Amino acid sequence: MSGVEIIFIIVAIVTLLAALFVVTTPNLVHAALWLILALFGVAATFVLLNATFLAVVQVVVYIGAIAVLMIFAIMLTRRVMEDSGPQINSNWILAALLGLVLFVGLTFVLINSGAANASLSDLVVDPVEQLGKELVSPNAYVIPFELASVLLLAAMIGSIVIAWKK
Numbered sequence: 001m002s003g004v005e006i007i008f009i010i011v012a013i014v015t016l017l018a019a020l021f022v023v024t025t026p027n028l029v030h031a032a033l034w035l036i037l038a039l040f041g042v043a044a045t046f047v048l049l050n051a052t053f054l055a056v057v058q059v060v061v062y063i064g065a066i067a068v069l070m071i072f073a074i075m076l077t078r079r080v081m082e083d084s085g086p087q088i089n090s091n092w093i094l095a096a097l098l099g100l101v102l103f104v105g106l107t108f109v110l111i112n113s114g115a116a117n118a119s120l121s122d123l124v125v126d127p128v129e130q131l132g133k134e135l136v137s138p139n140a141y142v143i144p145f146e147l148a149s150v151l152l153l154a155a156m157i158g159s160i161v162i163a164w165k166k
Helices: 003-024 028-048 052-076 092-113 127-136 142-163
Strands: none
Touching: 003 028, 028 052, 127 142
């Protein structure tokens, strides 16, 4: 095993453990901090894949903006910082089985597609240029991109309406 593969395995384990702690930690502030670590692990994975633009976007947008905004929102609401309800509901077995089936299915598709044997240079020529073209192409991602912006606008308006004092 090469050094990059060992680093990838370490980063993947840390990212998965941080993601697990995000959903199992009862303290909201601690969950937000675990989320920052999980997002940083995703950025490190982008660096290992030589997708530095996506790594910088991950750090700036998700860690720098959204995660910090979540921490401020949690701290400024002055609510109880710890969830006193049960952490596991009655459907956890179904969710675990569904997650296992999804993992096995994705692993099967990845192994049989030949994508695991392809190198990164075979897959992408210039990722930033290709991303820019795909985001504005009517046949690619322009509709989902615009729908995501409308969804974010609706969420922002909804949060203003909820927070508005009568």
